[in-house]
Each structure stands twice: as structure tokens, then as C-alpha cells.
Amino acid sequence: MFCNGTLTRFGNIQMCPSSGILNYGQGLFEGLKAYRKEDEGILLFRTEENALRMKVGADRMCMPSPTVDQFIDAVKKTVLANKRWVPPHGRGSLYIRPLLMGTGRNLEVKPSSEYTFLVYASPVGNGLKGVLNLMVEDNVHRATPGGTGGIKAVTNYSPIYKPLTEAKAKGFSDLLYLDALTGSNIEECSGCNIFILKGNVISTPTTHGTILPGITRKSIMEIASGFGYQVEERAIPIKEVFDAEEVFCTGTAMIVKSVASITYQGKRIEYKLGAETLAQKLHATLTGIQTGVIEDKLGWTMVID
Amino acid sequence: MFCNGTLTRFGNIQMCPSSGILNYGQGLFEGLKAYRKEDEGILLFRTEENALRMKVGADRMCMPSPTVDQFIDAVKKTVLANKRWVPPHGRGSLYIRPLLMGTGRNLEVKPSSEYTFLVYASPVGNGLKGVLNLMVEDNVHRATPGGTGGIKAVTNYSPIYKPLTEAKAKGFSDLLYLDALTGSNIEECSGCNIFILKGNVISTPTTHGTILPGITRKSIMEIASGFGYQVEERAIPIKEVFDAEEVFCTGTAMIVKSVASITYQGKRIEYKLGAETLAQKLHATLTGIQTGVIEDKLGWTMVID
16 A cells, blocks of 8 residues: 655655645654664664554554554664664664654545655653653543544644643643543553552553553563563552552653652652662663663564664 | 745645644644625635634644734635635635644654644535435544543544544444533534524534534524524433434534434434425525625625725
8 A cells, every 4th residue: 555665864744735634633653762782783672563553543543554564664764774863872762753644635524545654763862860740630631432542643642732731830740641431540641651569469551442552561561570560451540549659651752760749639649769669670671671781582672784 | 923924826835744733733723715795706704703713722732823813814815815716606615724733843742842824725616405414423422521622623533534434434424423421412523513403492512612613603593593593502412302303514614504314323313304494594594694695784704805
């Protein structure tokens, strides 16, 4: 369905003013990172998972999608063409952003007649070492059953700018959204999944269509399971969050980040932080695998050169 | 905030791949029509309402907006520059599409650093004379409380492509959405508002944030009121729709269109159609005002030349 693409220098693209993405938000994105190994080779992490997630999203948004091979090939070629922008080992990564969007003329409210798949990249640092201070949002919902919360549609993000901007102005790092139907279960933050730890049990909300099935989320569940923790995917009532020993978030940008506090209806709960946390251990293990420092026994990484 | 724009020929625009509209759907649109009068003058209809609605939407989407004067001026200049594309009186209209979008580089999930306001136009016919056969959608919701259903965000449209495409494949014209919280009250269709008639009472769902405050909707309420009908804005349970004598939809594209049938959970209800319907009377009056055939006592139209 998609013809072979070409590599071009980063710069403006041509876009029809009546295209589907500009008028009706018909677009999807992905996000992944390339890391430089100690020996200078470059590693990609579970790229086929991003390719598969884009296929699922494309189906929901009535778009054709590139094949898994086309997706991986485009990512690889983009990284190799930008090799000099992949930061030195331990100093950051090359963030890769694939976009799939309706680019045909599209005045009527219906799927576009033409689509564009493109990939661009930008070097990013390791991210702030900091912690997250979350505020529970009980007015705006990120997603609704039957909606697009379970895919990386562009339409999931700008609608939460307003509450997110307001929360940031109050000093919070991000919002923690509740489910739209009952308003009593936690879902995720604006761009990351959430986990709670109590005893030997790590829990995270089930991805039943309103929560993004994060690839970092999935990897962390597998690593934690390997550590001997019991990992549960289930509905998590906000009340249960009050009793957690440790809370952390996962995502491509932050990998794993500890949650220092959660504020809900004026009440602020604080959690365990520091070197002894599970979050730190998980972060070290996952980034170790991603950067080639820890042996990749699960076949998650791919060396490109 | 917005500098003065320029007129250019319709064609591709330059867009940064990492712009807010392409990555996070930060965009709004408007839709309005210019009609040719019998005497060749061109009429615009309640343009300041579109300008004001864009301001409300921009605030919700964390975007700056053009002033009402800038909006009206841009619309006027676009129409005048495309005067030869305004169809002859009675043969259609020039459909005008203002867009406001985040166009600054925007890798992070946050409001864009730069915005573009543009207006393009296309001649359109009077629309099919046909009627609507609606299917009630009880799985996917168009909007959710706290969300963006009450503004013309681009993010409200592509998420309903999938159920809409499936309904069209079954022969329906459009979907009628239910409220996300209770699933029991009607809201609107994919791109038009809905009214029900029983006796002397015309009812339409209240626009409390999940329903677009249509300008045609507002105008029809005023016209119907002038005809002596009692016009009510309120929650309308889907069950009440079964007892309606007449149902019709309103929107910029269709003006007023009769609903022939509504299908809900396998049950199909049919409504009054034809020359004697209120829908036809309202359509004739509103298009009469819009095209300069009926005297505009309310100051809704503006002649441009």
C-alpha cells in the first residue's frame, strides 16, 4: 500500500490545507529511541512493537499502515542517516518520531484519500533525574470507552493541554487521569503509564482501550516478573493508591521515574524515593539492556550499523 | 497577537514535521458559507458567531486566537478574492474553512510555540435534497464531559471515522451519539445537531460542553420561536425520540435536513417527511435569509463587495 520512501534532510514538508490531518486530526505517532553502545554500535529497542502498535492504531483511525518491515526499515534508515546525532554512550539517545497522517484533500468528514508515513529524529538527553509530583485530575478524562485512548492518535494529546498547563502552573509534573465512566479508577498520566508497589505485588491498570499499551510498560512488567515480583494488570481504585509503598511511571521518554507524591482532592500522599526503590532498580536494568551494558537475554534489542 | 496575513493562491503550505498540529492534534476549524444574492451581491451569514466560537475553542486548546475583526476580515478577503467561485444565486454556495493550528516545533507534549490561522474556500452545491437515516451509536461516544466536544477541535472528528464508516456501509447516513456518562440521552450526529418536534414543542439537547453549539442550531431555534413554537434546550432521553412526530438535523453543510428514521438496538422508528414538515419550512426560511430572498430582520447577514 505504501510505496518506498526516500531520505530527505529535515525541513518543512508540503501539506495540502484541506488534508485530513489538518482538518480532522487523522494522525498517529510513535516514539522510540536509539542508543549508542559502549563499543559505538547503535541499538534499537523492540521496534517491531512500535510497528505493530501503529498497525492497531491505523485500523482504529481508518488509515492504511506501513508493514512492520517498512516501519522498521524506515526507522533504521533514519537512524543510520543521522548516526552523528546519536549521543555518545550514556549521554542520551536519538529520539525517533514516526508519523502516519491523512494527507489527501479532505473537506468532508471522512477518511482521507491519501496518507503519508514519515520518520524524523532528534537527539535528547537522558532526561531529568527528578521525580514526579502528580495531581489527580477528576474533571477532564484523557480517554473514554470506545474512544482512541488505547492507541497513539494525535487526538489524545492536545485536548489535555489545558488541565496539564494549569497543573504545571501549580507545580505538578503531570496529571493522573481517572476512568471516564466511574471516576474512581486510575488510568495513566498525559504521556506515561503508572505502577504501584505494595509488598511483593506490582500493579498497573489493565489496557482495555482507554490506556496506551506502553512498550516500556510491557518491558517493565517482564523485568519485574523476572525479579520475582507478582505483576498484576487490573482495575486500580484511586483509594488503593493511598496505601502504595512506591509508585512509578513508565514511558519511552522517562523510562522509569519515581512518583514522589500524588495529590487528590487536596490530600497529598508521599512515596518512597531514592537508591533503594524498585523504580531505580527497574530503570537501571532497562536502560542497561537498551544501551547494551546488560546482556539482552530476551532479544529486545537490534544492533544497526 | 496575529500579524496581518496575505492572500495566496490555493496550494500546498509549508509545515514543520514536528509541528503541534501534526504530532498532537492542536487545531481548530470553522465552517461557513457565502451566497450570491439575486442581484449578484454576496452575503455572509453570522460570521462573528464563527469568530467568537473560534475564540472559545482556542482558549480550550491553549491557543491564541485571531480577533473577531481579524477573523471576519480574513473571511471577507478570501471570499472576495474567490468571487468568481461563488455559485450563481440558488445554485450553491462558497464553503469557507478557517483553520487555526499549532505550527511551531513541538516535540514535547505541550502547547505549540507558534500558530497559523488560514482560510480557504471551495464552491459547494446545495447538498442532496435527501433525508437522513440515523443509527444510534451506543459503543463509541463523540464527546465526554470535560473534553472538547463543545468546540470545533480537529480531535473530535477522526476518532468517529470507524463507527461512522461502518454505519455508512450498512446504509445509514450518520450516527446519533449518546452521552458518555449515562448512555441514555441523545447528543448530536457526527457533524450536525438534532431537534425533535412533538406538538408545539421543539427540543434539542443542551450544549453543556459535549455538544457543538451550532450556529445553524442557534438560528433555527430563533426562527422556530418566531413561528410560535416553544423551543426547549434540555436533556433528551433516547426513549423520547421514539415518540417524536418529526426529527431533523441542522448544520452549516445541510442547513436543515429531515430525519426519515432512527435505528436503535435493532428497532427502526420512522418520522414524518415531505413538504408539510417543519424541517422544510425552517430550511426554506433560513436559506431564504442566507441568500437574500427573505428580508433579514435580525441583522444576520452582511453584504460584501
